[in-house]
Amino acid sequence: MTAPTLNGVEREVTNRPLVEATDLVKHFEVGGGFLSAKRPPVRAVDGVSFTINRGETLGLVGESGSGKSTLGRLVLRLIEATSGSVTFDGQDVLALKNKELIALRSRMQLIFQDPVSSFNPRMTIEQVLTEPMLVHGVGDAASRKARCRELLDLVSLPSTALARYPHQFSGGQAQRIGIARALTTNPDLIVCDEAVSALDVSVQAQVLNLLKDVQKELGLSYLFIAHDLNVVRYMSDRICVMYLGRLAEEGPSDILLNEPLHPYTEALVDAIPSSDTIGRAREPLAGEIPNPSAPPSGCRFHTRCPKRFEPCDHLEPELITVGAGNVSCHLHTEQAALHRHQDPPEHSLHGEDPQEGATA
Amino acid sequence: MTSRHDSAPLLVIDDLHVEFDTGGSTVEAVSGVDLEIRAGETVAVVGESGSGKSVTAMAVLQLLGNGRISGGSVTWDGTDITHASNKKLRSIRGNDIAVVFQDPMTSLDPLYSIGNQLSEALRLHQRMSRKQARERAIELLGMVGIPDPAHKVDAYPHQLSGGQRQRVMIAGALACTPRLMIADEPTTALDVTVEAQVLNLMRDLQRETGVALMLITHDMGVVGEMADRVVVFYAGYVVESGLADDVLNHPQHPYTQALLTAIPRRDTPRDEPMPAIPGTVPGLHEMPAGCRFITRCPYAAERCSEPQEIVRLEVAGKQRDVRCWRADPAHRTSATIESELEVL
Amino acid sequence: MIAYAARRFVYGLLVLLIVTAMVFITLRAIPGDVVRVQLADSPGVTEEQIAQRTAELGLDQPVYSQFFVFMGGALRGDLGTSFQDNASVTAEILHRLPITLELGFLAILLGVLLGLPLGLISAIRKNTLLDQFLRLVSVVGISIPNFWLALLFITYLSLWFQWSPPLVYVGPFEDLSQNLVHMTLPAIALGTAAMASISRMLRSSMLEVMGSNFIRTVRARGASEWNVIFKHAGRNSTIPVFTLLGLQVGAVLGGTVILESIFSIPGMGSLIFESVQFRDYPMVLGCVIFYGGLFIMVNLLVDVAYAAIDPRIRY
Incomplete structure (x- = not known):
C-alpha cells in the first residue's frame, strides 16, 4: 500500500483495516408512546459485519428496506447502534465521548443523494465549504479561503462558484460541491449514500470519474451505497449484498457479479434491464421484500428464493467463506458440510440438515 | 419510407412546440418534435431530465398544467386534437389513451379504495353500473397479477406495496381497453427485482391486448428490453429515432453515442475512467441557435452552429432519423461510407 | 378505535x-x-x-x-355554591350552557358555511382578481378582533338604522325568530375569524392537493373537473381544515366571554365575566371546567372525524 499525502500530512500506513464493523444491529422502536401500543421494532440492520481497507471501495447493494442506508449511518455513528461494534483506525467509534466523536468525524464524511437539500440555502458555497473547517478549527481565514479554491479546483468547478448560492447549480454541479464539502476536513472515509442515483446518465459518469480521481489522489476509502448494481461494480473493489438487514453475500465485485453464489445476488444481477438482450431469458424474482419488523424465519430470503429447500425456512444460514467471498446460504453450507464429511471430521456445522442426519 | 405492411399511425405528433409560463416569462420546453406511434408497437422515448420527453407525452392529452401547445399538431387516429374541446379530450383520456405515471406511491388517491378508483374510468367511459364496474375491477386486478383480487379490490393504496400499486396503476390504465398506453418512467421508482416483474407484466399485457405503448424512460436497458422503436430526446427536440436494435447498436447522433457509452455495464473496465459527456445540458433560456448538443459534442464544427435539419435515412426498410448533418450521406467522406457499409 | x-x-x-x-x-x-x-x-x-x-x-x-x-x-357533580347568592354552581351553569352552545354553534356554522365555499372559489380561481379580493377579505377577517367588530355593528346599525340589539334574551323555544335576531350579530362577529381562517386553510390545502400526482392520474383517466374538485381534491383538502376547526372552537368559546356581555346574552360567557368581577371563585372555576371540557370533547370528535375521512388513520 502506498502512503498517500494530503497537504503534506503523512498518513500512518498499516495493514489494519480502516473500518471494522462487527455484528452491527439497529432496531428502530415504533409506537410505545403515551397513547399508542408498542409494536415490534423495525429490524433495519440485524447482525452485519464487514471491513473496509485503506484506499478501498466497499460497495453496498440491496433493495429499499434492506438496511443499506442505515448501515452507512451506523458506521458514522449518525445514529446509535442497538448493539455491535465499529472500529475506525483502531478507535472504538461506538464508545467515544461526544468530543472525541466530533474530532473523529472530521475523518469520516457523508455524501447524500440530494446535496442541495443538505446545504443551507442562505449560505454561499464559500460558507458551505468553510463551515466544516470552522467546526473542526482548521486554519485561519486566509488558509481556509485558499483551501476552498483548492477544493473547487479538485472537483473541477471555477472559483467564481464561491460567491454563489446552492440553488444556482445544476444537479451534477451540486454533487461536485457535496464532494468538495466532504473533502474539506481531509477525511479517510467517505460514505456515498446513493450519491449518483438522482443524476442523469451523462452527469453520473462525470461524478463517478471525479470520485475515482479524488480517491486515487487522496488515498480515500469509500463505502459506496447504491441500488444500481452496475454502478456499484464499477466503483467498488468488493461488494456486500444486503437483504432485509442481513448480509447475503460479500465478495470481489467482478466475481460477485459474474459468478454470484447467493440466489438473491443472482436474481439482482438477472433483473438489471440490459440493452444487449431484447426480452428476458429468465422469470424475474417473485414477490417483494418482506416487512423488516417481522422478517421471515430461517433464511430471510426463503420466501422469494427459487432454490429454497428443506432447511431454509427454519434454519438461519451462517456466513461462510466460499472461494474469494462469503455467503450465507444453505446451498453452500450444505456443500461445505459435504466437503467436511470427506475430510477428517471437524466440529459439527450449524448449517447441517437435521433431517439428513435422521435419514442417513 | 415505410413499408406497405405498416398500418396507418395511431398517433402523429408533428412539429410540436410546448411553452410554459415561469413567473412572468415563457420558456419553450419542447421545440419541434415529430413522433409517430402505430397500433400495437412499443416506442421508447429516451432522454435525460428536462429533455422534453414527458412534456411531449403530456401534451398529447393536454395535461400540461401551466403550459400550452404553442405550435405544431397532435393527430389521434386521423383526427387533429390539437385544438379539441375539453369534452373531446376527456373522452380520449383514459378511454383511447391511458397513462401510467412514475411514482406509484403518490399517483393514487389515498382516501379511496383501489376498486373505487379503478371503477371511475369504467363508469365514466363505459357507463357501467357500480356493480359491473366492481366486477370488472376485480377482473383487472387479477389480470395484473394482484393476489386475491376479490378481497384486494377494497384495499386502500397505503395497504399495498410499491410494486402492487404500480400494478394497480396499470390495471387502471387498461380498464377501458385503450389503444395507446403512455407509461412515464413506470419502473424508475421501483426496486430492480420489482422493476423486472412490472416490465414483464407490461410486455405480457401488451401481447394479450394489442395496446400500443409509449414508454418514457431514461434507462437504456429498459429500452433494449421493451422497445420496437426508440426516439432519443435532447434539450427539447428529437436527435435520433429508428428501430431500437439499430439505434442501440449503431447510434449515429453523437449524443446517442456518448449516452450509450456513459452507462456503466457489467463489463466496463473498472480501472479506466467512464467515457463521460462533458458539461451540462444548456438551460431553456440559453439554447444554442444551431445544434443543441454543440456545447458538449466532440465533433462540433462550424456547420453545427446552423439550425440542424433532420436527416432521413432508411435502414432495413425502416425510417431512421438523425438530427446531425454528418449523418447525411451526401456529406460523408468515402471512408465513412465504407465503414458504414461494413456495419450494415 | x-x-x-x-x-x-x-x-x-x-x-x-x-x-x-x-x-x-x-x-x-x-x-x-x-x-x-x-x-x-x-x-x-x-x-x-x-x-x-x-x-x-x-x-x-x-x-x-x-x-x-x-x-x-x-x-360527585357538585361544583360548590356561588359566593354571590349561595346558588348551586352546577345548576347555574347547566342553565346557561345551552345559550352559549347555541351561540358557539351558530358562529362555527357560519364560519364553515361561508369559509368552505370562499376557500374553494379562491383555489379554483387562483390568482384572479376574485381570488385576490377574497384573500384580502380573509386577511381582514382574521385581523379584526371580534369584540371590535361587534362594537362596529352596534354603533353603525344604531347610527344608520336606529336599531340596537335587544336587551332581553328570548330562548329559541319561546320565539325562534326573536332569538335569532338577537343571536345573529354576535354569531357573525364570532364566526368571522373562523370563516376567514377556514377559507385561507382550504385555499392553500386545495392548491397543494391540486398539484399532487394523484390528481394528475384522475385527470388522465378523463374525469370531469367536477369529479376532480369535489370527489378527490375536496376530500383530501378538508383534512387540515378539520384540525383548524378544532382550534377555532377554542377561539369561539373564548370569544363568547366578551360578546355575550356586549350583547347581553345570559350565557356562560357573561356568567364567567360577572363572576370574575365579583371574585366568585366557585363559579369561575365551574365555567372554566365546562369550557375546557367542551374544547377537549370537540377535539376528540375531530380526531374521530380524521379516521372517518382518511383510511390511513387507524387508532
Missing part, C-alpha cells in the same frame, strides 16, 4: 384536572380579598364579620385543603 377514544377521554380528563388545579391556584393568587370586595359596599363591616364570612366560605383553610374539598365535590 374505541380503545383509542377511551384512552383519549382519560387523557382529556387528566388535562382538565391540571387546568382546574392551575385555575384554582391562580384565582387565589389574585390580589384582593374576596370577602372585602364583596362587603366593600356595606357600611360599618367589622373585622369579626369579615373573619366569619371568610370561615363560612372556607377561605381560611390552606389552599391545598380547599382544593381537595372542591375536588371531592366536583367528582
Whole structure:
C-alpha cells in the first residue's frame, strides 16, 4: 500500500483495516408512546459485519428496506447502534465521548443523494465549504479561503462558484460541491449514500470519474451505497449484498457479479434491464421484500428464493467463506458440510440438515 | 419510407412546440418534435431530465398544467386534437389513451379504495353500473397479477406495496381497453427485482391486448428490453429515432453515442475512467441557435452552429432519423461510407 | 378505535384536572380579598364579620385543603355554591350552557358555511382578481378582533338604522325568530375569524392537493373537473381544515366571554365575566371546567372525524 499525502500530512500506513464493523444491529422502536401500543421494532440492520481497507471501495447493494442506508449511518455513528461494534483506525467509534466523536468525524464524511437539500440555502458555497473547517478549527481565514479554491479546483468547478448560492447549480454541479464539502476536513472515509442515483446518465459518469480521481489522489476509502448494481461494480473493489438487514453475500465485485453464489445476488444481477438482450431469458424474482419488523424465519430470503429447500425456512444460514467471498446460504453450507464429511471430521456445522442426519 | 405492411399511425405528433409560463416569462420546453406511434408497437422515448420527453407525452392529452401547445399538431387516429374541446379530450383520456405515471406511491388517491378508483374510468367511459364496474375491477386486478383480487379490490393504496400499486396503476390504465398506453418512467421508482416483474407484466399485457405503448424512460436497458422503436430526446427536440436494435447498436447522433457509452455495464473496465459527456445540458433560456448538443459534442464544427435539419435515412426498410448533418450521406467522406457499409 | 377514544377521554380528563388545579391556584393568587370586595359596599363591616364570612366560605383553610374539598365535590357533580347568592354552581351553569352552545354553534356554522365555499372559489380561481379580493377579505377577517367588530355593528346599525340589539334574551323555544335576531350579530362577529381562517386553510390545502400526482392520474383517466374538485381534491383538502376547526372552537368559546356581555346574552360567557368581577371563585372555576371540557370533547370528535375521512388513520 502506498502512503498517500494530503497537504503534506503523512498518513500512518498499516495493514489494519480502516473500518471494522462487527455484528452491527439497529432496531428502530415504533409506537410505545403515551397513547399508542408498542409494536415490534423495525429490524433495519440485524447482525452485519464487514471491513473496509485503506484506499478501498466497499460497495453496498440491496433493495429499499434492506438496511443499506442505515448501515452507512451506523458506521458514522449518525445514529446509535442497538448493539455491535465499529472500529475506525483502531478507535472504538461506538464508545467515544461526544468530543472525541466530533474530532473523529472530521475523518469520516457523508455524501447524500440530494446535496442541495443538505446545504443551507442562505449560505454561499464559500460558507458551505468553510463551515466544516470552522467546526473542526482548521486554519485561519486566509488558509481556509485558499483551501476552498483548492477544493473547487479538485472537483473541477471555477472559483467564481464561491460567491454563489446552492440553488444556482445544476444537479451534477451540486454533487461536485457535496464532494468538495466532504473533502474539506481531509477525511479517510467517505460514505456515498446513493450519491449518483438522482443524476442523469451523462452527469453520473462525470461524478463517478471525479470520485475515482479524488480517491486515487487522496488515498480515500469509500463505502459506496447504491441500488444500481452496475454502478456499484464499477466503483467498488468488493461488494456486500444486503437483504432485509442481513448480509447475503460479500465478495470481489467482478466475481460477485459474474459468478454470484447467493440466489438473491443472482436474481439482482438477472433483473438489471440490459440493452444487449431484447426480452428476458429468465422469470424475474417473485414477490417483494418482506416487512423488516417481522422478517421471515430461517433464511430471510426463503420466501422469494427459487432454490429454497428443506432447511431454509427454519434454519438461519451462517456466513461462510466460499472461494474469494462469503455467503450465507444453505446451498453452500450444505456443500461445505459435504466437503467436511470427506475430510477428517471437524466440529459439527450449524448449517447441517437435521433431517439428513435422521435419514442417513 | 415505410413499408406497405405498416398500418396507418395511431398517433402523429408533428412539429410540436410546448411553452410554459415561469413567473412572468415563457420558456419553450419542447421545440419541434415529430413522433409517430402505430397500433400495437412499443416506442421508447429516451432522454435525460428536462429533455422534453414527458412534456411531449403530456401534451398529447393536454395535461400540461401551466403550459400550452404553442405550435405544431397532435393527430389521434386521423383526427387533429390539437385544438379539441375539453369534452373531446376527456373522452380520449383514459378511454383511447391511458397513462401510467412514475411514482406509484403518490399517483393514487389515498382516501379511496383501489376498486373505487379503478371503477371511475369504467363508469365514466363505459357507463357501467357500480356493480359491473366492481366486477370488472376485480377482473383487472387479477389480470395484473394482484393476489386475491376479490378481497384486494377494497384495499386502500397505503395497504399495498410499491410494486402492487404500480400494478394497480396499470390495471387502471387498461380498464377501458385503450389503444395507446403512455407509461412515464413506470419502473424508475421501483426496486430492480420489482422493476423486472412490472416490465414483464407490461410486455405480457401488451401481447394479450394489442395496446400500443409509449414508454418514457431514461434507462437504456429498459429500452433494449421493451422497445420496437426508440426516439432519443435532447434539450427539447428529437436527435435520433429508428428501430431500437439499430439505434442501440449503431447510434449515429453523437449524443446517442456518448449516452450509450456513459452507462456503466457489467463489463466496463473498472480501472479506466467512464467515457463521460462533458458539461451540462444548456438551460431553456440559453439554447444554442444551431445544434443543441454543440456545447458538449466532440465533433462540433462550424456547420453545427446552423439550425440542424433532420436527416432521413432508411435502414432495413425502416425510417431512421438523425438530427446531425454528418449523418447525411451526401456529406460523408468515402471512408465513412465504407465503414458504414461494413456495419450494415 | 374505541380503545383509542377511551384512552383519549382519560387523557382529556387528566388535562382538565391540571387546568382546574392551575385555575384554582391562580384565582387565589389574585390580589384582593374576596370577602372585602364583596362587603366593600356595606357600611360599618367589622373585622369579626369579615373573619366569619371568610370561615363560612372556607377561605381560611390552606389552599391545598380547599382544593381537595372542591375536588371531592366536583367528582360527585357538585361544583360548590356561588359566593354571590349561595346558588348551586352546577345548576347555574347547566342553565346557561345551552345559550352559549347555541351561540358557539351558530358562529362555527357560519364560519364553515361561508369559509368552505370562499376557500374553494379562491383555489379554483387562483390568482384572479376574485381570488385576490377574497384573500384580502380573509386577511381582514382574521385581523379584526371580534369584540371590535361587534362594537362596529352596534354603533353603525344604531347610527344608520336606529336599531340596537335587544336587551332581553328570548330562548329559541319561546320565539325562534326573536332569538335569532338577537343571536345573529354576535354569531357573525364570532364566526368571522373562523370563516376567514377556514377559507385561507382550504385555499392553500386545495392548491397543494391540486398539484399532487394523484390528481394528475384522475385527470388522465378523463374525469370531469367536477369529479376532480369535489370527489378527490375536496376530500383530501378538508383534512387540515378539520384540525383548524378544532382550534377555532377554542377561539369561539373564548370569544363568547366578551360578546355575550356586549350583547347581553345570559350565557356562560357573561356568567364567567360577572363572576370574575365579583371574585366568585366557585363559579369561575365551574365555567372554566365546562369550557375546557367542551374544547377537549370537540377535539376528540375531530380526531374521530380524521379516521372517518382518511383510511390511513387507524387508532
